[in-house]
Amino acid sequence: MEYISRTEWGATPPRKPFSRLRPTRVEGIVLHHSGVRNGPKGREAARAFEAYHLSKKWAGIAYNWLVTEEGEVLEGRGAGAVSGATKGWNSRTESICYTGWGSETVPEAALHSIAQTITWIQERYGNTLWVKPHKSLGTTSCPGTVLINWLAEGQPVKAEKFDWSVVDMPERQTFSPIDRMHEEVRRTPISRRRKSRGETVRRIQVRLKEQGFDPGVADGIAGRLFEAAVRAFQSSRAWLKPDGVVDQRTFHALFIQ
Numbered sequence: 516m517e518y519i520s521r522t523e524w525g526a527t528p529p530r531k532p533f534s535r536l537r538p539t540r541v542e543g544i545v546l547h548h549s550g551v552r553n554g555p556k557g558r559e560a561a562r563a564f565e566a567y568h569l570s571k572k573w574a575g576i577a578y579n580w581l582v583t584e585e586g587e588v589l590e591g592r593g594a595g596a597v598s599g600a601t602k603g604w605n606s607r608t609e610s611i612c613y614t615g616w617g618s619e620t621v622p623e624a625a626l627h628s629i630a631q632t633i634t635w636i637q638e639r640y641g642n643t644l645w646v647k648p649h650k651s652l653g654t655t656s657c658p659g660t661v662l663i664n665w666l667a668e669g670q671p672v673k674a675e676k677f678d679w680s681v682v683d684m685p686e687r688q689t690f691s692p693i694d695r696m697h698e699e700v701r702r703t704p705i706s707r708r709r710k711s712r713g714e715t716v717r718r719i720q721v722r723l724k725e726q727g728f729d730p731g732v733a734d735g736i737a738g739r740l741f742e743a744a745v746r747a748f749q750s751s752r753a754w755l756k757p758d759g760v761v762d763q764r765t766f767h768a769l770f771i772q
């Protein structure tokens with residue numbers, strides 16, 4: 516798989532910096548295609564999409580990523596940018612565009628790279644995102660029947676792992692699962708009173724246990740034992756109020772300090 520940066524494919528610098536996604540709001544990955552049967556290919560397609568999107572006064576090419584027929588991955592708006600490709604969903608998704616026509620045979624190399632790109636986006640968001648065809652979010656046939664079926668089948672490919680660390684990316688564009696949980700807890704503290712449940716609660720349970728505070732079974736439910744363990748943890752840290760609620764400060768003490 517070959518990765519091609521904006522500079523390498525000749526992207527126009529954005530009119531203004533692309534808006535940044537709020538990691539906790541991001542829910543999914545959307546797959547698109549070119550929408551034209553015999554259009555330009557590869558990098559040429561990317562430049563054509565960009566020219567079209569700029570003509571609509573958008574900030575730049577609409578997609579976060581593009582994948583060519585040969586399986587090259589092109590940087591569009593890149594990681595963590597609000598895209599312009601999926602009306603109503605741009606601040607909740609990252610988007611990938613296949614530069615070919617997704618209703619005909621899609622080359623194995625392209626499927627391979629789309630799958631790799633999906634995996635990589637998932638890793639940045641803690642493997643929590645759904646993956647959908649544009650069609651399921653709007654009135655369109657995008658990304659074509661072949662790609663729609665391929666997604667429905669769970670993106671089967673014989674994928675070898677690509678080393679994304681070669682991709683030069685500013686630090687702020689990557690969101691670890693910890694960053695996401697931190698943001699989530701900042702917005703809604705976790706407590707028994709709130710009947711909090713879910714993956715973040717489960718991870719906190721695991722963490723409490725690692726720190727020597729037994730919250731019982733890591734079942735993702737903030738119950739009585741959870742609250743008691745949080746209180747005990749807070750009591751062990753003089754600067755925390757022992758209220759049994761995992762707010763931003765307690766979260767920080769648990770995971771980051």
Ligand SMILES: [Zn+2]
Pocket residue numbers: 546547548600649655657658
């Ligand atoms: Zn689309």
